[in-house]
Amino acid sequence: MNAPEPLERLPKPVASLPSLAKVDTGRPARRPIAALEKIRRTRPRSSRIPDETFRSIIFLSAFSVFAIVVLVMWELVDKSRLSLHQFGIHFFFGSDWDPVSGEFGALPFIYGTLVSSFLALLLAVPMSVGVAVFITEMCPQGLRAIISFLVELLAAIPSVIYGLWGIFVLAPLLRDYVEPFLAKTLGWTGFFDGPAYGIGMLAAAMIMAIMVVPIIASITREVLMAVPQNQREAVLALGATRWEMIRMGVLRNARVGIVGGVILGLGRALGETMAVTMVIGNTPQIAKSLFAPGYTMASVLANEFTEATGDLYLSSLVEIGLALFLVTLIVNALARVLVWSITGGTARVSA
Amino acid sequence: MGVGIEVRGLNAWYGKNQSLHSIDMTMPANHVTAVIGPSGCGKSTFVRCLNRMHETIPEARAEGSVKVGDMDVYGSGSDPVEVRRRIGMVFQKPNPFPTMSIFDNVAAGLKLNGFRNRKQLQELVERSLRLAALWDEVKDHLHKKSGASLSGGQQQRLCIARALAVEPEVLLMDEPASALDPISTSKIEELIFQLKQHYTVVIVTHNMQQAARVAELTGFFLMGSLIEYDKTEKIFTTPADKRTEDYITGRFG
Amino acid sequence: MRNSSPPVTPKVSLWRRFANHGATAFATLAAVLVLLPLLAIFAYLLMKGAGSINWAFLTQTPKPPGEVGGGMANAIVGTGLILCVASVIGVPLGIGSGIYLAEYGRNRFGDLIRFTADVLNGVPSIVIGIAAYALIVVRQKHFSAFSGGVALGIMMVPTVARTTEEMLLMVPNVIREAAYGLGIPRWRTTLSITLRTASAGVITGCMLAFARVAGETAPLLFTAFGNQFWNLRLNQPTAALSLQVFTYAISPYEDWHKQAWAGALILILLIVGAVAAVRIVTTRGRLKGA
Numbered sequence: 089m090n091a092p093e094p095l096e097r098l099p100k101p102v103a104s105l106p107s108l109a110k111v112d113t114g115r116p117a118r119r120p121i122a123a124l125e126k127i128r129r130t131r132p133r134s135s136r137i138p139d140e141t142f143r144s145i146i147f148l149s150a151f152s153v154f155a156i157v158v159l160v161m162w163e164l165v166d167k168s169r170l171s172l173h174q175f176g177i178h179f180f181f182g183s184d185w186d187p188v189s190g191e192f193g194a195l196p197f198i199y200g201t202l203v204s205s206f207l208a209l210l211l212a213v214p215m216s217v218g219v220a221v222f223i224t225e226m227c228p229q230g231l232r233a234i235i236s237f238l239v240e241l242l243a244a245i246p247s248v249i250y251g252l253w254g255i256f257v258l259a260p261l262l263r264d265y266v267e268p269f270l271a272k273t274l275g276w277t278g279f280f281d282g283p284a285y286g287i288g289m290l291a292a293a294m295i296m297a298i299m300v301v302p303i304i305a306s307i308t309r310e311v312l313m314a315v316p317q318n319q320r321e322a323v324l325a326l327g328a329t330r331w332e333m334i335r336m337g338v339l340r341n342a343r344v345g346i347v348g349g350v351i352l353g354l355g356r357a358l359g360e361t362m363a364v365t366m367v368i369g370n371t372p373q374i375a376k377s378l379f380a381p382g383y384t385m386a387s388v389l390a391n392e393f394t395e396a397t398g399d400l401y402l403s404s405l406v407e408i409g410l411a412l413f414l415v416t417l418i419v420n421a422l423a424r425v426l427v428w429s430i431t432g433g434t435a436r437v438s439a
Numbered sequence: 440m441g442v443g444i445e446v447r448g449l450n451a452w453y454g455k456n457q458s459l460h461s462i463d464m465t466m467p468a469n470h471v472t473a474v475i476g477p478s479g480c481g482k483s484t485f486v487r488c489l490n491r492m493h494e495t496i497p498e499a500r501a502e503g504s505v506k507v508g509d510m511d512v513y514g515s516g517s518d519p520v521e522v523r524r525r526i527g528m529v530f531q532k533p534n535p536f537p538t539m540s541i542f543d544n545v546a547a548g549l550k551l552n553g554f555r556n557r558k559q560l561q562e563l564v565e566r567s568l569r570l571a572a573l574w575d576e577v578k579d580h581l582h583k584k585s586g587a588s589l590s591g592g593q594q595q596r597l598c599i600a601r602a603l604a605v606e607p608e609v610l611l612m613d614e615p616a617s618a619l620d621p622i623s624t625s626k627i628e629e630l631i632f633q634l635k636q637h638y639t640v641v642i643v644t645h646n647m648q649q650a651a652r653v654a655e656l657t658g659f660f661l662m663g664s665l666i667e668y669d670k671t672e673k674i675f676t677t678p679a680d681k682r683t684e685d686y687i688t689g690r691f692g
Numbered sequence: 693m694r695n696s697s698p699p700v701t702p703k704v705s706l707w708r709r710f711a712n713h714g715a716t717a718f719a720t721l722a723a724v725l726v727l728l729p730l731l732a733i734f735a736y737l738l739m740k741g742a743g744s745i746n747w748a749f750l751t752q753t754p755k756p757p758g759e760v761g762g763g764m765a766n767a768i769v770g771t772g773l774i775l776c777v778a779s780v781i782g783v784p785l786g787i788g789s790g791i792y793l794a795e796y797g798r799n800r801f802g803d804l805i806r807f808t809a810d811v812l813n814g815v816p817s818i819v820i821g822i823a824a825y826a827l828i829v830v831r832q833k834h835f836s837a838f839s840g841g842v843a844l845g846i847m848m849v850p851t852v853a854r855t856t857e858e859m860l861l862m863v864p865n866v867i868r869e870a871a872y873g874l875g876i877p878r879w880r881t882t883l884s885i886t887l888r889t890a891s892a893g894v895i896t897g898c899m900l901a902f903a904r905v906a907g908e909t910a911p912l913l914f915t916a917f918g919n920q921f922w923n924l925r926l927n928q929p930t931a932a933l934s935l936q937v938f939t940y941a942i943s944p945y946e947d948w949h950k951q952a953w954a955g956a957l958i959l960i961l962l963i964v965g966a967v968a969a970v971r972i973v974t975t976r977g978r979l980k981g982a
Contacts, residue, residue, distance in 0.1 A: 246907025327524025
């Protein structure tokens with residue numbers, strides 16, 4: 089390849105543009121339009137300063153997001169210092185929560201949170217995947233949009249309204265029909281004995297399940313739709329029934345994303361406060377039966393925070409809040425990684 | 440041994456658009472028949488009607504008579520699942536199952552049909568891979584490598600092995616080599632040549648030279664109709680219809 | 693050489709057929725079971741709540757516990773007040789962050805902000821309430837509508853930011869380039885051209901965030917705290933619909949239970965109304981101008 093011509097040898101560019109005023113038309117020179125003159129004379133104003141200012145403002149807003157999270161974390165750690173010091177790691181293993189005597193063991197709440205969340209997932213996952221499969225693979229075209237919209241509507245209902253419905257509709261139903269039935273048929277397992285209050289672990293798990301379904305279902309729908317059509321056709325061409333095609337050609341490929349959606353649902357369940365508080369019975373105990381009332385980390389915060397007398401009490405509560413924060417942080421990060429690996433990084437993972 | 444295919448009065452629609460007009464065609468057993476024509480002429484639709492894949496698209500339907508051996512594909516008692524088991528299909532873009540190993544890919548159809556016996560599965564998988572001329576290349580990695588980790592040409596041969604594993608009587612191939620490089624293409628073509636001993640093959644191709652290389656019979660489609668159907672040599676040297684001649688000589692398409 | 697007979701069964705086995713139909717039945721059942729609570733909740737809200745909504749309910753403040761009557765007027769207004777504060781905080785920060793992420797943030801720092809926004813989104817709302825309590829209430833030594841608004845505003849930021857980013861990214865680059873080509877400076881382009889083009893989507897994002905925090909109760913428990921009386925001052929505890937519904941629902945008074953349903957109905961109407969209004973406004977705008 090030849091080297092480009094040195095600059096000196098290139099023809100010189102036009103030194104200046106011909107001025108309108110100097111064009112010789114043979115007629116007497118007319119006065120140029122004043123505005124044109126003005127534009128030609130005006131040098132473009134440097135936009136550097138406004139640009140930099142704007143950029144700084146924008147940058148600050150973005151940075152504020154980071155600052156907020158750091159602030160939240162800082163306050164949580166700072167205000168829980170007292171009880172962290174006092175109890176250390178045993179805070180999470182003690183099963184006595186007795187504010188009067190100054191005993192603060194968080195185990196009942198951890199137990200309650202974990203059991204209610206996992207039970208909720210147990211109920212929610214089959215339903216969510218079922219709905220998602222129904223919408224993407226089985227539903228007639230016309231109904232698709234309506235059903236998806238209705239499922240998303242479930243996510244818009246505030247937690248306190250779920251709780252309201254839970255107290256006055258679901259709990260009586262459980263108390264009068266479901267729990268007696270379960271006690272009769274499955275009572276021998278030990279999970280379904282004790283008085284049937286309606287309110288309790290089972291009610292909390294069921295409400296949580298309903299609240300978590302839209303999240304898992306919508307992520308599952310997205311990953312199912314991301315499976316390429318030719319995978320479905322490949323299975324059909326081997327002589328598969330529709331269910332076999334879904335199982336082998338769609339669900340199998342979408343496994344990772346579905347797991348991500350489930351974990352995201354778990355994250356939401358762990359932090360769920362109002363509805364659970366209203367139906368779980370708020371008793372700090374560890375019981376095997378699902379009929380028994382319980383307590384979750386979020387619920388104890390909701391109930392006792394404003395009544396906390398004494399610094400140790402408050403500090404213990406904040407420590408529970410800190411633990412909740414960290415757990416949901418890890419769970420949500422894990423979920424994001426899983427879902428992004430399927431949908432390619434841009435799908436929004438928030439509900 | 441393969442069986443013959445007899446098509447009478449096959450019509451097909453996508454919604455309101457008719458894409459196939461009364462196709463009559465007989466494809467003899469153990470022969471390779473090529474289906475050629477310009478884009479949009481209905482050749483893919485035709486082949487997908489043979490194993491009832493066409494109707495899996497919403498709003499698509501087909502009518503007419505298709506007999507594969509003794510099986511009446513569109514007959515009243517006919518089950519599409521059964522039809523698709525007995526007619527194998529290889530697609531344009533290789534589509535092995537990415538989450539399964541090579542072994543599991545080939546065995547997928549067998550497992551669907553109730554085959555669990557490990558020893559039998561192993562025998563059948565080996566046989567299919569040998570038929571597809573892939574055995575030597577993958578025999579050491581059967582369970583370790585995933586179906587998607589192979590090269591394009593190998594993937595397509597894997598798909599062929601997968602299709603052959605369920606012992607179809609007919610093998611449909613929709614532009615099987617169009618996504619592959621020339622070397623892989625020639626391997627596939629060699630394979631087709633060998634496969635016809637056991638199966639009846641119908642191959643869609645937009646590459647006329649390929650049709651000339653592998654097929655004994657060729658059908659020329661244009662705008663949803665079968666214009667001419669005859670021995671490949673005749674189609675390419677002395678076509679009876681002017682439109683065939685125009686396509687062959689490159690005047691359009 | 694080929695075996696003499698095909699090794700696979702000639703007909704699709706009964707079990708496979710059964711499994712196929714079973715799967716269809718299960719999926720359909722799942723869809724029904726999922727939608728049932730939705731219908732039930734709306735039905736009950738209407739049944740139990742509509743009856744108690746009357747002029748008194750909408751204009752009066754609560755009566756002392758045990759007494760029948762009174763209303764949630766202060767809670768309705770209080771919710772509005774808190775949401776105003778929340779929007780003033782959440783919308784500018786959110787849109788600003790979204791602009792950064794879309795226009796300047798295709799880099800490591802941008803990824804950090806994205807990650808942080810997702811983290812913030814996943815923090816349980818009650819934890820945000822605790823943080824707001826520690827940051828503001830403790831320092832001011834009293835509950836306030838302001839602290840409640842801050843808590844809710846913080847919760848709005850991630851949703852608004854991510855939606856804004858998405859919408860801005862959807863604006864084709866040629867539009868920006870056309871503006872630069874005309875000599876319009878970058879800041880002007882971003883605001884008047886790019887943001888304006890994406891405005892429908894951005895507004896939708898803001899409204900969705902708004903609707904989401906409108907129903908929140910937990911963060912208000914120890915920030916706004918609630919109030920039985922009128923309050924329009926930002927630095928005093930304020931009633932809110934969601935708080936009132938909660939308090940009434942767990943109370944032992946029958947009349948308060950009825951009012952809880954009424955309040956819940958108004959709350960859900962507020963939320964659905966916000967989302968619907970957005971749809972109408974943006975659709976009409978699109979038909980008219982774009």
